[in-house]
Amino acid sequence: MTADGADKPDRAVVRDALGVGVAVGLSGFAFGVTSAGSGLGLLQSCALSLLVFTGASQFALVGALAAGGSPFTAAAGAFFLGVRNAFYGLRLSQLLALPRAVRPFAAQWVIDETTAVTLAQPTRRARRIGFTVTGLTLYALWNLTTLFGALGAKAIGDTRAWGLDAAGPAVFLALLAPMLRTTTTERVVAGLAVLLGLGLLPVLPAGVPVLVAALAAPVALVAEGRRRPRGPRGEPVTGPDGGAVAEGDR
């Protein structure tokens, strides 16, 4: 993505948006296969992509269900992953200045990729084009490829033999990597969460260790505040967004 001057041509914005939309949209195939491999039906896999439409939450949900988690712990993990979208929405509502009547429809597209593309645009017109084109491309492709993936999973049989059980964690890692490039606290949180998530796996019911691992975030945040007693309410000096979309794209 480029951010060249105030009068960026519409075509350049569309090109940026299509690049992100197509690349990530195609990975819906991995979700469809993973979802079907986790035991979800075709209708269930497609319903997730149509209605939830935020990749990390979808992968987390089917993974937790496959591991035998209760629907409530599975949904809680997926929900907490989706909370970041509220903060994207806060930024986007200022940048896009959408009419109130449009917001319930635009809301479904408020995700990592649309936010990354929108933030990278120089003008309101470019931001609106970027948001719309990314959202539309990604929504259409993600749902189409989910359908193909879920259908294809049956045809290819054992998804493990094809290495497709590695798709979910690879998606998580790809989302996580840019966040780790921001501050030390991010890396401390990640390390602590890994220890909690793996250490508690043998002793707690499926799905619960991930929720406990989420506590690494407030714990590290409080510790960060203690280390920097002069910072108001413990916020770091860098990264106005905490770097959640710091890399601009993936």
Place this chain on the structure above:
Amino acid sequence: MNTWIAIGLTAVGCYAVKLAGLLVPAGAMERPFVRRLAALLPVALLAALTAQQTFADGHGLVLDARVAGLGAAAVALVRRAPFLLVVAAAVLVTAGVRALGG
């Protein structure tokens, strides 16, 4: 039925937080602590999920072909490969190691 309950809860919850971001006045969630927590929460969840789905086998921990696959994904990420390539690297290497009997 349990799966549909999970899908319903997740769909409603995830849509609600997306919409809340667009509707809530900016001041309400602008407190630095809240913003910072919202940025760190996905870090914790994604790290735990990555580790579990790489090493977990039911309630036990194992080292299998997925570790090699995730290693390949990590290398791709360090080299700033596109998203799709990162996932493809993990899948292909995992499949390759399994085919070799790993």
